[in-house]
Amino acid sequence: MRALVIEDDVDLREQICTRLRQEGYAVDETGEGEEGMFYAKEYPIDIAIIDLGLPGPTGLDIIAEVREAGLDYPILILTARSRWQDKVEGLEAGADDYVVKPFQPEELSARIQALLRRSRGWAQPRLESGDIIVDTTRQEVFVGDQSIDLTAYEYRVLEYLMLHAGEVISKTALTEHIYEENAERDSNVIEVFVRRLRSKLDPDGTRKPIETLRGRGYRLSRDGRNRRPADASSS
Amino acid sequence: MRALVIEDDVDLREQICTRLRQEGYAVDETGEGEEGMFYAKEYPIDIAIIDLGLPGPTGLDIIAEVREAGLDYPILILTARSRWQDKVEGLEAGADDYVVKPFQPEELSARIQALLRRSRGWAQPRLESGDIIVDTTRQEVFVGDQSIDLTAYEYRVLEYLMLHAGEVISKTALTEHIYEENAERDSNVIEVFVRRLRSKLDPDGTRKPIETLRGRGYRLSRDGRNRRPADASSS
DNA sequence: CTATCGCTTAAGGACGCGTTAAGGGCCCGC
DNA sequence: GCGGGCCCTTAACGCGTCCTTAAGCGATAG
Numbered sequence: 001m002r003a004l005v006i007e008d009d010v011d012l013r014e015q016i017c018t019r020l021r022q023e024g025y026a027v028d029e030t031g032e033g034e035e036g037m038f039y040a041k042e043y044p045i046d047i048a049i050i051d052l053g054l055p056g057p058t059g060l061d062i063i064a065e066v067r068e069a070g071l072d073y074p075i076l077i078l079t080a081r082s083r084w085q086d087k088v089e090g091l092e093a094g095a096d097d098y099v100v101k102p103f104q105p106e107e108l109s110a111r112i113q114a115l116l117r118r119s120r121g122w123a124q125p126r127l128e129s130g131d132i133i134v135d136t137t138r139q140e141v142f143v144g145d146q147s148i149d150l151t152a153y154e155y156r157v158l159e160y161l162m163l164h165a166g167e168v169i170s171k172t173a174l175t176e177h178i179y180e181e182n183a184e185r186d187s188n189v190i191e192v193f194v195r196r197l198r199s200k201l202d203p204d205g206t207r208k209p210i211e212t213l214r215g216r217g218y219r220l221s222r223d224g225r226n227r228r229p230a231d232a233s234s235s
Numbered sequence: 236m237r238a239l240v241i242e243d244d245v246d247l248r249e250q251i252c253t254r255l256r257q258e259g260y261a262v263d264e265t266g267e268g269e270e271g272m273f274y275a276k277e278y279p280i281d282i283a284i285i286d287l288g289l290p291g292p293t294g295l296d297i298i299a300e301v302r303e304a305g306l307d308y309p310i311l312i313l314t315a316r317s318r319w320q321d322k323v324e325g326l327e328a329g330a331d332d333y334v335v336k337p338f339q340p341e342e343l344s345a346r347i348q349a350l351l352r353r354s355r356g357w358a359q360p361r362l363e364s365g366d367i368i369v370d371t372t373r374q375e376v377f378v379g380d381q382s383i384d385l386t387a388y389e390y391r392v393l394e395y396l397m398l399h400a401g402e403v404i405s406k407t408a409l410t411e412h413i414y415e416e417n418a419e420r421d422s423n424v425i426e427v428f429v430r431r432l433r434s435k436l437d438p439d440g441t442r443k444p445i446e447t448l449r450g451r452g453y454r455l456s457r458d459g460r461n462r463r464p465a466d467a468s469s470s
Numbered sequence: 471c472t473a474t475c476g477c478t479t480a481a482g483g484a485c486g487c488g489t490t491a492a493g494g495g496c497c498c499g500c
Numbered sequence: 501g502c503g504g505g506c507c508c509t510t511a512a513c514g515c516g517t518c519c520t521t522a523a524g525c526g527a528t529a530g
Contacts, residue, residue, distance in 0.1 A: 038337050041338055042337040042338065043339065044339060044340065044341060045339075069334075069338060070342055070345070070346075071339060071342060151507060151508080152507085153507085154507095167373065168373060168374070170257050172257065185509085187510055188488090188510080188511085189508080189509065191487060191488065192488095192489090192508090192509080194488090195487095195490095212486095214387075214486065214516095214517065215387050215486070215518090216374070216387070386517080386518055386519085387518085387519095388518085388519070422521055423477090423520095423522085424519080424520065424521085427478090427479095427519085428519095429476095429477095430477065430478070447477090449474095449476075449527090449528070449529085450476095450529095
């Protein structure tokens with residue numbers, strides 16, 4: 001899960017980013033509008049937290065352009081209490097939620113999780129596929145009744161695959177959503193993580209939850225098991 | 236599906252091409268206008284992605300000449316944000332859509348898919364013929380309710396035949412739309428792929444979805460509803 | 471009947487992926 | 501501050517899949 005934080009107050013930004021990283025997000029950050037615009041449109045972001053009171057291109061500009069470009073990831077805006085009226089414009093520009101500064105860190109986390117949940121169309125913060133269960137709020141993973149210990153990156157890979165269960169996810173897509181910045185990992189990290197995941201999720205090698213599609217990527221089987229696509233919709 | 240990418244920024248071009256190849260396209264690429272002009276007019280391109288800010292013959296020139304030559308494959312233009320006004324000229328010259336740099340890779344892919352879909356006159360990204368179903372977005376193939384695993388090239392052949400169901404497709408046409416560059420395969424690759432396709436799509440040999448027209452090529456039977464846009468391109 | 475074209479099969483080789491092990495960084499406890 | 505352990509990362513190697521080619525056979529048209 002890759003988050004973008006655009007906030008010019010360095011202290012506040014650090015605070016937010018540290019917390020998000022602790023919670024398992026890959027975080028891109030900037031305090032500058034122009035750079036923020038670039039990240040917002042160029043990087044494969046899953047959620048953005050944008051301060052409205054920016055120098056350069058304002059937060060509103062960024063939101064508007066992102067939406068105009070057809071990107072639909074959730075955007076949460078931050079606004080100073082003194083200018084809380086701005087939130088209206090922000091929401092009109094295409095933001096999904098807002099938080100008024102100052103705020104409790106927990107509050108922000110909760111809103112972010114809610115937005116992500118909503119954007120996926122999941123009512124519950126729990127992902128299931130076969131006998132694999134992922135609790136995204138507590139970042140716990142179960143296989144059947146058995147609790148499984150995953151490392152940070154193992155979890156990120158699994159969560160992303162579970163969120164896109166049934167779809168073919170390329171290794172570069174995984175890399176992009178799991179690492180920050182342009183961190184081009186020209187190695188086989190993903191293969192290694194997938195292997196560890198497989199051996200932890202399915203030590204016997206009987207259920208094969210993650211299949212490989214040579215040259216294309218990986219696919220985590222949805223419980224329905226390769227159903228016929230009942231027509232595509234909702235990007 | 237054969238794509239042409241004309242973009243002088245080498246990094247960006249590589250990024251685009253890598254992604255397209257991963258998504259199953261045969262990709263011709265160049266950063267030079269003159270060469271781009273040649274490819275655009277001589278190769279059997281299915282879709283072109285052209286940067287407007289080129290050295291030599293500009294992107295506009297290429298588009299204009301391509302259209303003047305009577306080729307009607309979809310063209311998507313790339314334009315820097317600072318010069319977004321150029322898009323108007325581009326569209327007037329005959330381009331079909333535009334993306335402003337910087338952009339998110341997913342965004343470009345989505346636009347390309349949309350253009351291809353539109354150019355074929357298909358509302359849905361799903362091709363059907365008899366009991367064969369091809370989901371072009373996920374590159375999945377079903378025969379009846381059964382999911383069929385195809386290799387990369389098997390899929391390319393099938394997709395092309397399905398897109399032109401009912402038409403007689405020569406082996407050289409298949410070769411040209413499936414491979415990049417001038418890669419003249421003077422062998423019987425196509426015959427081999429067709430055989431593998433036949434045995435996977437129709438193991439019993441009863442339905443005969445792909446028929447051979449000796450000396451002319453192959454034809455995938457289209458049953459019933461299946462409209463084709465009036466198409467006069469693709470040498 | 472023969473020449474040409476297509477079908478079938480098998481084998482070679484290239485390449486992607488799996489697998490393993492080892493190095494190094496970071497954090498935590500002592 | 502120091503040591504140890506966990507985990508990320510990389511690299512090497514082996515294996516399997518898939519692409520490609522070629523050769524032999526069958527079919528078809530002239």
